Amino acid sequence: MAEVEQRIEEIDGIPVSWRSATADGTPVLYVHGVPNSSVMWEPFLARTGGVAVDLPGFGDSVKAGTFPYSIAGYDGFLERFLDWIGLARVSLVVHDFGAAALSFAARQPERVERLVLINALPLFDGYAWHRAARLWRIPVVGELVMGSTTPRLLRVALRHANAMPLAERELREIYDKFDYGTQRATLRLYRSVRSGTLAAAGAGLHRIGAPALIVWGMRDPFIPDRAAAQYADALGGEIEAMLLDDAGHWPWLDRPDVIDRAETFLTR
Numbered sequence: 001m002a003e004v005e006q007r008i009e010e011i012d013g014i015p016v017s018w019r020s021a022t023a024d025g026t027p028v029l030y031v032h033g034v035p036n037s038s039v040m041w042e043p044f045l046a047r048t049g050g051v052a053v054d055l056p057g058f059g060d061s062v063k064a065g066t067f068p069y070s071i072a073g074y075d076g077f078l079e080r081f082l083d084w085i086g087l088a089r090v091s092l093v094v095h096d097f098g099a100a101a102l103s104f105a106a107r108q109p110e111r112v113e114r115l116v117l118i119n120a121l122p123l124f125d126g127y128a129w130h131r132a133a134r135l136w137r138i139p140v141v142g143e144l145v146m147g148s149t150t151p152r153l154l155r156v157a158l159r160h161a162n163a164m165p166l167a168e169r170e171l172r173e174i175y176d177k178f179d180y181g182t183q184r185a186t187l188r189l190y191r192s193v194r195s196g197t198l199a200a201a202g203a204g205l206h207r208i209g210a211p212a213l214i215v216w217g218m219r220d221p222f223i224p225d226r227a228a229a230q231y232a233d234a235l236g237g238e239i240e241a242m243l244l245d246d247a248g249h250w251p252w253l254d255r256p257d258v259i260d261r262a263e264t265f266l267t268r
Contacts, residue, residue: 001046011084017060023049026113033096047263057185069185070192071201074100106204115212122227123202130222136190146183162248205234213265215242217251
């Protein structure tokens with residue numbers, strides 16, 4: 001098991017945090033979703049090595065109000081981040097809103113060797129936001145909902161996210177970083193998505209010719225399982241699938257063998 005370390009440095013004048021572990025071969029870039037940070041990827045990093053970045057607005061990275069919290073904003077940020085740390089080619093693992101990294105992969109498919117999608121935000125027309133997201137997207141209402149979040153309310157909100165209730169450690173990791181800056185970033189990110197935004201971001205998925213593993217917890221209450229099939233049809237490379245009827249939004253928490261499968265696929 002590789003030792004995971006955290007680093008915080010300024011990139012283009014803004015603080016960026018990431019976790020990394022020594023890797024053989026092509027490094028893996030892990031991209032989290034909302035409301036997580038790079039800490040969620042530590043079990044994966046210990047097995048495969050690589051880099052897991054805190055996206056701006058999350059974890060210990062910059063949470064300035066001036067950052068463009070959007071799919072396009074994260075697309076450009078990830079390109080700058082990889083260039084700055086000197087990674088010309090990576091394997092890519094994304095979860096939830098980390099699907100923003102697919103926009104980068106579609107622009108520069110030659111930089112992606114392998115791809116793992118885990119319950120990723122659908123970059124297609126027709127996605128219906130879950131209840132919390134619908135509230136976040138409403139001005140004032142979203143701010144009130146965010147501001148009233150407590151550990152107890154977070155536990156209630158996520159009680160059906162997975163097949164098994166999230167462990168207290170997982171809930172604490174989310175809540176401890178859920179400060180005003182992250183709340184603001186979340187609201188701006190969700191409100192940046194307008195009619196056609198998701199489909200436009202996914203228009204180039206066919207250009208990603210890397211072999212892909214699609215891991216999907218079919219009991220996810222936030223993202224419909226049909227998105228797994230949509231990604232399988234849209235991506236341009238060979239597809240493997242791990243569809244789990246007994247797992248939810250964070251499928252590796254219900255099924256630890258997800259980490260085994262990802263490691264095997266990424267290091268093959």
